[in-house]
Every structure is written in C-alpha cells, then in structure tokens.
Amino acid sequence: MKRIALKIAILAIVASTGPAWAGDSGDAGARNCTWCHGTSAQGYMTAPRLAGQQPQYLENEIRSFHDHTRDNPFSKQFMWGAVAALGPHAAHDLALYFAALPPKPANDGDRALADRGRTIYLQGIPDANIVSCYACHGPNAEGVRNIPRLAGLAYFYLKARLRQWGQGYHATASPMPMVASQLGPDDIEALASYLSFVK
Template identity: 55%
Template sequence: MKRIATKLAILALVSCVARPLLASETIPLKNCTWCHGPSVQGYSNAPRLAGQQELYLEAQLTNFRTHLRDNPYSRDFMWSAVAHLDEDMVRAFASYFASLPPEAADDGNRNLIATGRNIFEFGIPEANVAACIVCHGPNGEGVRTIPRVGGLSYFYLKRRLDEWVAGYSSAAVPMPQVARSLSGQDIEALASYLSFVGYSAGQ
C-alpha cells in the first residue's frame, strides 16, 4: 500500500511539473526564445513576456501584425515574426506567456529608486503627469490590456519611453503624451525603479 501511495505521489508531481511544458509544446516556442530567452524572461533589448497581462499580449501581437506598433525593433523583428500567426495562435502564445511566473530584471540604477518610485506613486503634478500607479497598479502588475511594467528591464522601459517621445506607436494612448511630459532624468529614474519591482529594493 505504501509503495502504491509513493507511486501515485510521484505521478502527481510529474503531472504538475509537466503541465506548463506540455502547454508550450503546442506552440512554436523556440521561435520566441531566441530573442526573449529560454524562460522568456527577456534580454536587455527584448522584453520579459513571463507574467505579462494576457489581453495586453494579445493586443500587441495584433498590433505587430497590423503594423500599428511601428517602432524600429517592431519593424525589424516582430512584424515578420508574427506575420503568419492566426488568431488561435495569438491567443495560445498570450495565454502561455501570461501563465509563467515573472521575475524582476533588477538592472536599473539603484541610486534612482527613490526618485522613480515617487514618480510612479505620485506622478509629477507640475508637469501634469498622473501617477503611474493609477493605471498600472501598486506593483506595476497591470490589468487586462494595461501591461505589467513592474520588473521589466531598465533598458527596455527606457527605450519604450524614448520611442514614445520620438513619436512611435502614437496610437498607444495615453503613453506618448505622458512620455513627452517626462524629462530625460525622469525617464531614467522611472525605468530604474520599475526594473527592481519584485525585489526588496523596489518595495
């Protein structure tokens, strides 16, 4: 009886561990991991997808397909990468990536954490910049089509904010207007702070 119970416990454990792997076998995951990393935790130039909001991921994959997201990295890499995805595959990718546990990049400037946190939680009233926490949540986790920003790489966050300042992806209301109201130092601080969210330094 004890031997049977042990076997059942092992089978249950294997089943739990294997479930996310089996889910990933239904989509061409390797095509994504070349740039986004083996556990899709991203690199400096490619964002972290693990734990991102599912509806946001769906929307962005669609924006790549329709060329609405028009910044240089999107044009050079993502437009062709998603060109042949159908709606079912878009939903499958979004669902799988959203189900993975996120990890913070932890790559910003620690000296700017306090300044960045202040912008995130209280905004910049004199520049008419609303607090980021209002839309993105207390830990930058996002909701529905509003993305998780907490824990994303400093380099990715800074680049996206700079791209909005430059006029790319102008349909992504209200972020272009928000970004243009931030100084270069504000962007540095905000991107730095958010990269640590999920670690004790950012909490």
C-alpha cells in the same frame, strides 16, 4: 559582433515562424519566441520579459505587430515579420502561455535613482501635469487587462520604450505618447530604474 549575432538569431526566427505559427499554437510557437525572449521568457536587454505579462496585453501587442500599428524601429525590424503568419488562435494561446510563467525582476537599474522613480510612479509629476503611473498600471506595476505589467522589466527596454513613445511611435497606445513626451531624460532614467527592481 553582438548586433550581427542578434540579427542572425532574429532572421532564424522569422524564417522558421511561418509553418509553425500559422497552424500550431503550441510548443513550436513558444520555442520560436525563446530566441529573443529567453527560454523562461525573462527577456534580454532589447527583448522584453513576457513571463507574467497580462495576457490581453500580449494578444493586443501581437495584433499591433501584425497590423503594423506598433511601429517603433525594433518592432518593424524584428516583430512584424515574426508574427506575420501568426493566427488569432495561436496568438491567444501564446499570450496565455507566457502570462502563466512566473516573472522575475531584471534588477538592472540604478539603485540610487529607484526612490525618485518610485515617487514618480506613485505620485506622478504634478508640476508637469503628469499623473501617476499607478493610476493605470496598478500599485505594484502589475498591469490589468490590456494595460501591461511593468514590474521587473529590464531598465534598458523600459528606457527605450519611454523614449520611443515620447518621439511619437505607436501613437495608438494612448495615453502613453502624450505622457512620455512630458518626461525628461532624468525622469525616464529614474522610472526605468525603479521598475526594473519591482517584483
């Protein structure tokens, strides 16, 4: 039942995006996003938090949805249609709007795994030749420019994205597909757990 309700909500967004997003980069575009990402852009299990995200990253991702280079299943099913009529100016304005909202951590990971996840984040896994996440995403997982903020994203979302990169989706997001393919299931669980608690 929940999956049906989610699909109906997404269809409502897609159906309503054309006129509003094509010519209006203001409130109408942001309202369309709230169906899945929440009224304060804090996201849900499968829809990421947009609040506080790096604006350049958001803009790049909107472009990758539009160009169909972000090709994981949820992107194809929901976001490709949602941004089809979204112009570059509207995308830019939406990215700035969401970046300015205060982020909150999801706090939904496994606390027992958070310490191990923090170690992986800060030190990498030398035995597997995996560099630290810190090197690109920053000491507090805040991201920089077109590298996304990971701090506080939902455990379920992070875990799904790491698995998808490991499976070869969104291959243009170098070096993530290569890095994620080296992570074992336990590493992914630990990382996703830790990042969900980062403020």
